[in-house]
Amino acid sequence: MECTKCRLTKPINEFPSQTVLDACKHPAFSCLRCIVKSVEDDSKCPECPLQVLKDNERVAFFKSQLHYLFKEYTVNSDDGTIIDCIDQDHAIAEGQEYQLYIVLFDGQKHKISCDKESTVLSLKSKIKAVTKKDECIQRLFFRDKEMPNYSSLSIPSKLTDFNIPSGSSLKLVIVLQTIKEDEIPSIVFELSWEVPETQVQTFFSRIKLSQPKTVYSKEDCVDCTCFIFSGHEHLDICDYKRKNTFEGIRHSGDIFNETGTAGSQKMVVDLKTLSLETTHLFFTISSYNSEALKKYKKITLSVYEQSSPEVKLCELKLNKVKDSQAVIVCRATRNPKSGSWQVCEMQVPSKGTALEAYGELIKTLVGVLPELKTVE
Template identity: 30%
Template sequence: MACIICKIEKLRNEYPSHNVSKDCDHPSLTCLRCIVKYIDEQEQCPHPECGLVIGNQSETMLLFKAILSKQFKEYESAYTPLVDMGGSNQYINITGLTGESTTVLFSPSMTVDQLKSQIQIKLKHEKIRQKLLYEGKEMNVYQTNGGMATLSEYGVKPNSTICVVICLYSIPEHFDDVVFDLYWGYPYNRTDYLDASCLLFQGTFYKRVIDYRDINYVAVSHSGDMMDNRRRIGHHKINVSLKKIPSNITHLFFTLSAYNSTNIAQYPNPSLKFYDASKPGKDLCKTTFHHARNSQAVIMCSVSRNTQGHWEIFESGQLSAGNAKNYERLIHTIQQLISRGV
């Protein structure tokens, strides 16, 4: 939808979830940026058929400004934060999909294993669960000849950024039918939906999406909306037959996006469970999305084939290129798909 002031097509989360005043009886067709700027300057509703006087320090305006300050941060496409720690020491930056970050003293002779040890100390993630990515390549602990791999062998430079992705669960080889189960609470005073989708990729190339509209594809099926109006709980279930997934599919991204609301914070207690379809009462891993409350969409988790061809589940992350440079192409593609309503 295009804003009536700037005439630019924008995502749903760039518009307010309600009018600037309860006395406005027209659709909200002005983006957050324009409505805040217009009322700051004119102190009236920007809709051409309204013109209601609005104070630029009204409660609703303060809320809109707060949403703007939190939601719409801008990142350079090749962003690498510089760290000035003082002295002559050099550092590298470690960042995760959830926005957590730290710095580690840089040495080109440091091994990947030593770097993982430092990350375990600083971010409290076990070494065995860490997957390190630098300029689109996974950093292995061992060289092909069996020796310990070093940072210099991956071309890591001072002040560069390494992305750490955390493995939540390594799926056993004998597993086949598994379930990703999403629950959410209704927003206050209304029924509304969160959209759970499964996006299939071959490397960084998008192949297909399975969601409430397109519910079946070979190895993936979607339950559609399962709404409990009495308990005010919504539910989506996505079944995956791992052994039927085509061999060219390398990644499955399970995304969650707000439907009518501007962000996920409007839905109480969203959570994801993963379990073997034959044992629905035994959760193999869970995750919540408190780190992405101000986002319109989030990657709930990703499922990827490792170098041995086995499936692993990785942590969730916000749909923001700035917090995971090495996933930038994938995340940008997913953002585009969601913005088109895919």
């Protein structure tokens, strides 16, 4: 993802999940380092004229994120082992609370207080209270290693099993659904939304139709797109223009209800037909020709078997659309050993539209891929 201030392409975790002030009316597309520097040097937001106090609580939080991302290490002179400074910086003093930071893929960070002797399952219960995500769909990672609920001896895993210092960050991956190719060969990914009144036009087709046909005005519309990857290599795109260009994925084009107040686009994925080199499918929603998606309400992802559309395998309501031009909604990742696909929530904001061939959106996706290696 490219920072609008320094113009450098950086991993998604080097960007904030929100703007420095709630009053900012723009997307959060400046990196953490540029935000902190702008506040320290000029006492202002790097993307707008709003003044920001140097002791702003959100800026302090951004500094702590940078500290974690770029923390220093020292080497033990006796045996050459690496000592993580976090062990020293966050050692628990007597009576001090044990705290962990839970980091989601979209950059959201939640502080959780718990007992150091807690089990992984009890930590997940605390995470559910904050994120509203059930324990069964949570995967936690510390230093790029997953923290299972149970040990190999079927004993509940404890935080002490992983030597996690207080103040550490744990990555949280939300698995919406695991789909086996043998059991459900054809899956539908449907994105739906409410159509803004100002952009609905009703007209009768020249051929005689009993019902009016409803379409967007030419000023703007919503595009749902599937980006196909093989490892880090971008293979193809499936969207309203390229509906059937990649074998195994079909795009429906625009679908509207009779009143024209709700729209949707569907992408049908035939899992068994996909080439073996296909490893990742990223499903995105983007505005065709405007700066933000915020005028489209109730954007929802529904995943279901093509033969049983009434039975939802999973559903996700987007909550980070506000100032984003595009959002990477979710990804489906193939496990070649088990013959299954994991559908994971992402909700990563980005720039990029079909009008400019998704250039910025592809940059964001390429920046996300290295981070995926640590949670797969």
